[in-house]
Amino acid sequence: MTGTTNRRPMLIAGLAALAILSSACDGAVSGNPSPTTPAPTVTTGTSSSNGDPFAKMTPCATLDQTLMGQGYAKAVPTTADTERSCTSNKVGDSDVALSLQAGQTIDENIPDRSKAFPGKLNGRALILEREPTGITGQCSIGLEVQPGSRALLAVGTSAKTTDQACDMAETFAKKLEPLLPKAG
Template sequence: MSKVSRFVLAATFVLAAGGCSTAVQGTPTTAPSAPPTSVANPLASLKPCDLLEQVLQGLDYPPVAPDIVNKKLACSTHKPDGSDVMLLLNPDIPFTETPTNSGSSKVGTVNGRRALQMSDLGKVKGGCAIRLEVKPQANALLTAVSNTTAAEDCQLADQLATRLEPMLPRG
């Protein structure tokens, strides 16, 4: 599988990771007005490329760029050896401990922040994503995909999530 195909597949997983919902019974009503932007979107002041650039500092990755899938909320970089890293900010999607892949997953924390690690991302060989909670109703998803194993991708994703976590707002 080509590097671009692997990354597009991983990016598709990433977008799907935050977009699942369930039907709710009841009668629709008008929602109350949204709280101020800082509460409604705790990620509003963050730029994914600035964050990813800081997270990757000193790790010999090429410059980051807005991702082809979502230029406003996602940023990625690609090494010639096939290692891809992407950060997606999900401002309107609450953190969930429910995995969105058929591979393995584990719930835990990164520096005390709730996190979900998901590995074996579909048809990609290996791959690992870590979803970090950003209260009140958001999450950040960091994905690492390479030509190695899911275990190695998860080691990198863990290292990067540990660097990213202090940069995210606390609710």
């Protein structure tokens, strides 16, 4: 087996753990995101009657729309958090996970604050975190949806650097941001 093959289960496990536990990546994300053609299964709004801003969204449909046209497999629920988190992969390239977490802030569960960097995307607060589970080639971005809720996007690669994973996370965050309910 090659080193890349041996690291894949670690990357998937790390992304699943990150989707449940962590938030963020490296450097501010800037620019003006432009949404791709909306998928009919993704609904945005400001909030639901139960206070969950993600009540009308499905994480797998949202991740599929975010990764549309990039060659990723159809998103599937993670085994650890099937209701709030999904993952997708591009064989030989990377894994991407999305977790829609009501009741969790963008700055929760950051094990090494020296690797976490605040920023904004289209006026929305974010935290970008390099190697959130301590594995090279990982990056995550937590986007604030409401004070106390976040969308956590994580990228893990076995063949790329952490900088490349963070570049990918920033690109995907720009596509994800317009699909999220408005902050506040």
